[in-house]
Each structure stands twice: as C-alpha cells, then as structure tokens.
Amino acid sequence: MTRASPSPEGETVLRFHRLSVPTPYSVGPVNSYLIVSEPVTLVDPGPDWPAAREALCGALERLGLGLQAVARIVLTHSHSDHSGLAHLLHEATGAPVYVHRHALAELAPDYDYLAVRLPFLRESGLPEAVLEKLIKLKDVLPKPVVYPEEAVVVEGGESLEFADGALRLLHIPGHAAGHLCLWDEADGVLFSGDFLLPDITPNPVLGPAPDNPERRDRSLEHYLSGLEVVRRLNPRVVWPGHGEAILNPPEVVTRNLAHHRARLQAVLDLLGGSALTAYEVAAALFPDLRQFDIFLGLSEAFAHLDYLRERGEVEAFYRNGTLYFRRVGTG
Ligand SMILES: [Zn+2]
Ligand SMILES: [Zn+2]
DSSP: OOOOOOOSSSSSSSOOOEEOOOOSSTTTTTTEEEEEESEEEEEEOOOSSSHHHHHHHHHHTTTTTGGOOOOEOOOOOOHHHHHHHHHHHHHHHOOOEEEEHHHHHTTTTTOOHHHHHHHHHHTOOOOOOHHHHHHOOOOOOOOOOOOOOGEEESSOOOEEEETEEEEEEOOSSSSSOOOOEEETTTTTEEEEESOOSSSOOOOOOOOOETTEEEOOOHHHHHHHHHHHHHHHHHSSSEEEESSSSSSOHHHHHHHHHHHHHHHHHHHHHHHHHHEEEEHHHHHHHHHHHOOOHHHHHHHHHHHHHHHHHTTTTTEEEEEEEEEEEEEEOOO
8 A cells, every 4th residue: 555645735745655564463554654755765664574574575566666775764663563674674775774772772682671671560560470471471573673783873853864855853752762753844744653643542651761771761751742742843644653644633632632631530530549559550441451461551550650650649659569559648
C-alpha cells in the first residue's frame, strides 16, 4: 500500500510512500515510510520477520526501486515492530541508521529489556509466580539490534536534508525513552512513530530514566508535555507508526490528554483510603491481563501513580520490599 502526501496546494513537497509492513503483534501492521526525495530515506523498516521482509522488498519493487535505493534509515524508536529490520537493511545497503542515543542503548546486542526493568517489577507487587512466567516469556520476534558503527546517533533538533525539503528530528519521549518524530515544517506534516496513533493511546512504557537508571522514567510527564509540543507544531496531517493518517491532529491530542486525565482520576478513586501496589492498580484497571500485557498494564499503573506522586497527590512507601501508594492525607 502506498500513499503520497497531499499538500494543501495540491503539490507535493517531500514525496513519500506509506508501506504497510505486517507484524506478528496484535497491534497489526506497522507503517514504514519511504521518502523518495534524494537521498532516499526509509523511516522504520519494520520487524525482523519473514512476512515483513517479503512485504518491504515487494513494496520497493512495485515502486521500481531495489533495496539498494535506500540511502538512509531512520528509527522512530527501538521497539522491535519498527526497528527489527534496520540491521539487515544496513548490511544489504550500507545505509546509516539514524537513531536517538537512548534508543541505540536499547538496541545494543547485550541489552536485556526485562532485566533492566526487573527492580521495578520486583517492587510492583506482582506475585512471584507471575513474575517468573513474565521473565521466561519468549518474544516471537528476535531482539532488535543496531550496532554503534551502523548508527548516526542523534539527540533531537537535527535536520535531515533532502533535495526537495527537510525533516527535523524531534525527541519526544513518553512512549519510549529515545522516541523521535519527524517534522516537515514546510508542509505541516509530522511522522509520529508511536507517539500519536489514530485509534489508541500509546502505552507510557515502564523503563529506567536514561540518565538515572535507578529511577523509573517519568514517562507520563514526558508524554503529556510531548502532546503540548505536537499541539504547538499544529501539524496539518500526522502519519503514524500504525494505522491511517491522522487528519484531525488537534482532536487526537485533546482526546489523549482527556484519556490520561480520566485515568489519573480513576487511579485516585481506586486508591480511595487504602494503600495499593502498582500491580493491584493494574489488575483493577485491566482485569484478565495475560502474558506481555501484564507488563503493559503495570506500565500504565506505574506511569499514572508516579505522575500523581510527582504532583504531591500520592505518596509511596516500602513494606517488605514492595512499593505501596496511597493518597496524601490518608496514611
Ligand atoms: Zn512502540
Ligand atoms: Zn509500534
């Protein structure tokens, strides 16, 4: 499936195609964006999965391009459905992989996703048996890897120059620590990765703060301020990492802000007058969570609890190594 960017004047500024690449995850296919202005640039090649490889190569062929046409690869973030093919594509083409410093750290071959999050899972109140199962879960996709020598490390703020325009790389964390969005200011087009999605509110994924790994990252705080950044950019259209183009970005920003406000209130209501663990909050918000969704549910719970704690509405204390949260004034 390919799309070109319609601009208000009917002419195209940066020409690109949306390539729908299948993933084995419940989120469905991932959007890979091929910007055909020189140097030809591929944003998020997709997962390292046979059907994805086939789809990507097939799409390039139908456009009359070989893999070799790709001169630059950009990753919005480290998650395997977006980044898995970057290494193979680099090997095939020599194209450098533009990636945020924090995402590159997660793409290191020896990076163990759950191990670095284990201290947070241990204090979450997750029953030991469930934790053991979670640790042993095997992803259907191989761990995505990008080697430092393949990468161009960015911090955000850099501009990718093309023959017909430019894309500014914006570091907008909240869903993932090293998340980048790509902003075509001339055309009012934002490539949002998983930061803004048409049908779902992205998970504020649990992880260590990149510059202070003992602490949880303030993912929800980052996410909410990122929404304000997007609101100020005021894009005409947002091309997301999954699903169709977002033609009403301000509405989606408002919807996501309202979603989190409602969830913050729901967490306060849940706490009531008692002290609860992050696991108890997750289980109340999302009954019947299984497998990796348990981790995502815990991410939601921690993100909202930590945010309320930062705001002074909730306090936390340890009991036998487990972290409990309660509303201020109810202890
Ligand atoms: Zn993601
Ligand atoms: Zn995704």
